[in-house]
Amino acid sequence: MQPRLLALFLMALSLPAFVQCLVRHYNFRVATTNTTKLCSTKSFVTVNGQFPGPTLYAREDDTVIVRVINHAKENVTIHWHGIKQFRTGWSDGPAYITQCPIPPGQSYVYNFTIRGQRGTLLWHAHVKWLRATVHGAIVILPKRGIPYPFPKPDKEKIIILGEWWKSDVEAVLQESIMTGFPPNLSDAHTINGHPGPIPGCSSQGGYTLHVETGKKYLLRIINAAMNDELFFKIGGHKLIVVEADASYVKPFEIDTIFLSPGQTTNALLTANQDFGKYLIAVTPFMDAPIFFDNVTAIGTLRYKGTPAYPRTIPTTIPHLNETPLTNNFIDSLRSLNSNDYPAQVPLTIDHSLFFTVSVGLNPCGTCVNGNKLVSDINNISFVLPTIALLQAHYFNIKGVFTDDFPSSPPIVFNYTGTQPVNIQTNTGTKVYRLAFNSTVQVILQGTAMIAPENHPLHLHGFNFFVVGKGLGNFDPEKDTKSFNLVDPVERNTVGVPNAGWIAIRFRADNPGVWFMHCHLEVHTTWGLQMAFLVDKGKDPSQSLLPPPYDLPKC
Ligand SMILES: *[C@@H]1O[C@H](CO)[C@@H](O)[C@H](O)[C@H]1NC(C)=O
Numbered sequence: 001m002q003p004r005l006l007a008l009f010l011m012a013l014s015l016p017a018f019v020q021c022l023v024r025h026y027n028f029r030v031a032t033t034n035t036t037k038l039c040s041t042k043s044f045v046t047v048n049g050q051f052p053g054p055t056l057y058a059r060e061d062d063t064v065i066v067r068v069i070n071h072a073k074e075n076v077t078i079h080w081h082g083i084k085q086f087r088t089g090w091s092d093g094p095a096y097i098t099q100c101p102i103p104p105g106q107s108y109v110y111n112f113t114i115r116g117q118r119g120t121l122l123w124h125a126h127v128k129w130l131r132a133t134v135h136g137a138i139v140i141l142p143k144r145g146i147p148y149p150f151p152k153p154d155k156e157k158i159i160i161l162g163e164w165w166k167s168d169v170e171a172v173l174q175e176s177i178m179t180g181f182p183p184n185l186s187d188a189h190t191i192n193g194h195p196g197p198i199p200g201c202s203s204q205g206g207y208t209l210h211v212e213t214g215k216k217y218l219l220r221i222i223n224a225a226m227n228d229e230l231f232f233k234i235g236g237h238k239l240i241v242v243e244a245d246a247s248y249v250k251p252f253e254i255d256t257i258f259l260s261p262g263q264t265t266n267a268l269l270t271a272n273q274d275f276g277k278y279l280i281a282v283t284p285f286m287d288a289p290i291f292f293d294n295v296t297a298i299g300t301l302r303y304k305g306t307p308a309y310p311r312t313i314p315t316t317i318p319h320l321n322e323t324p325l326t327n328n329f330i331d332s333l334r335s336l337n338s339n340d341y342p343a344q345v346p347l348t349i350d351h352s353l354f355f356t357v358s359v360g361l362n363p364c365g366t367c368v369n370g371n372k373l374v375s376d377i378n379n380i381s382f383v384l385p386t387i388a389l390l391q392a393h394y395f396n397i398k399g400v401f402t403d404d405f406p407s408s409p410p411i412v413f414n415y416t417g418t419q420p421v422n423i424q425t426n427t428g429t430k431v432y433r434l435a436f437n438s439t440v441q442v443i444l445q446g447t448a449m450i451a452p453e454n455h456p457l458h459l460h461g462f463n464f465f466v467v468g469k470g471l472g473n474f475d476p477e478k479d480t481k482s483f484n485l486v487d488p489v490e491r492n493t494v495g496v497p498n499a500g501w502i503a504i505r506f507r508a509d510n511p512g513v514w515f516m517h518c519h520l521e522v523h524t525t526w527g528l529q530m531a532f533l534v535d536k537g538k539d540p541s542q543s544l545l546p547p548p549y550d551l552p553k554c
Pocket residue numbers: 032033034043
């Protein structure tokens with residue numbers, strides 16, 4: 001080979017190193033869309049006119065630039081759920097926590113780099129209840145040339161589970177705020193926007209998953225519902241779970257997936273059954289006997305080459321209160337913890353926190369019964385400020401928040417026993433302050449107040465390890481002994497079991513203000529929220545980047 005050609009050849013070989021990290025540009029046009037589908041005629045807000053919205057594709061280490069242009073009448077923000085946003089808190093998205101919302105007619109550029117994560121996440125609006133229709137998938141592929149740590153699938157399919165109200169979702173929220181009562185339950189669950197049968201609504205085609213015999217599919221499953229934890233099941237087929245919340249897990253086989261709102265999972269499906277149609281069921285889980293939201297979304301898996309009008313092969317539909325089925329799934333999740341993907345569980349703890357999560361009742365003069373349902377962490381129902389917390393922190397604006405969020409509840413009681421006589425809460429805008437790179441353990445303790453329920457808690461800015469889980473009251477002597485500090489699952493959203501507790505650990509290596517809240521939107525609305533303020537480190541590379549010039553003002 002001639003020297004010049006050889007040089008070119010060598011350059012071509014090394015080229016992938018140069019093009020490995022890309023900058024990916026997206027335009028998100030937020031606007032009001034009219035629909036006569038989905039059993040109602042209404043206008044609702046979407047991104048680029050799509051429901052669910054567009055998929056954001058990136059590889060690990062890519063920078064993502066999304067220009068969000070607000071053509072709707074409502075204030076908008078977008079949250080990149082599960083993306084760690086290292087030093088880029090300005091791009092995290094929760095309204096009045098990291099940014100003021102984008103007003104109608106304006107735009108804002110989200111700019112972040114994806115590091116140390118690969119798998120499926122979701123993006124969604126993070127203001128009021130807009131995320132009901134403003135959401136979509138985030139697909140993070142491994143770096144170029146790095147394979148999946150599981151058999152390569154032939155095809156990938158995104159499956160987004162949602163909830164649909166026939167009426168306007170903001171009206172449902174407003175009605176609940178006015179009355180003090182729980183908001184109306186949704187009218188349907190959806191699979192990629194298809195509801196399947198809805199009572200009192202002429203049947204519309206459900207979602208169809210087309211498969212070919214012998215092929216292997218990677219299903220990227222996302223629970224984008226507002227208030228419902230969901231079971232997902234495909235008749236006649238097993239699924240092999242390989243990832244949760246964009247972290248690899250030790251593969252395990254199961255027939256029913258269980259996801260809380262905000263949780264995502266990747267599972268392999270092999271099309272190894274006879275030709276035909278198989279039922280896909282998406283149905284809610286509620287182990288507290290308060291509501292009976294039992295509308296199942298039905299879809300079908302269909303083999304290519306199946307003759308016309310085959311019989312659909314059924315599946316047993318999980319019961320509303322089938323707690324053991326949820327535990328089958330949750331207790332199988334373990335970090336992959338391989339050489340390439342080690343589980344870096346903090347083994348020593350700088351901040352040991354104990355947070356109760358509850359529902360309460362506060363006086364409300366204008367409400368129907370003179371009181372309203374509220375929700376709290378350590379007896380504080382969080383009040384959203386009118387200036388974003390991150391802005392107040394960065395520019396040192398006084399009077400927006402205080403940093404005295406308590407590390408334990410004010411009153412010690414039998415959390416999962418009889419409820420205390422006084423079920424009122426305090427209100428406040430408080431953060432818990434953490435030194436840069438300190439390690440944190442939080443015991444999230446459910447209580448029996450008013451409505452003991454499973455609360456899926458979501459933390460922004462970090463992944464955490466779920467080191468322990470149990471029923472009843474957490475016992476520091478006994479329960480810490482059974483913690484898994486070797487290969488606990490790493491994720492961003494975890495269910496605090498009904499009348500039980502969960503233990504999480506993380507390293508506060510991301511400076512900024514990071515929201516933690518229940519991902520049941522109804523409880524977030526009622527105040528089940530707080531924020532961590534993580535100080536900057538000594539090195540300039542350990543501080544928040546300056547705010548972008550187009551950061552919305554309020
Ligand atoms: C949607 O419907 C409303 C009320 O019927 C109408 O005013 C509006 O122009 C429609 N918008 C679009 C984008 O069609």
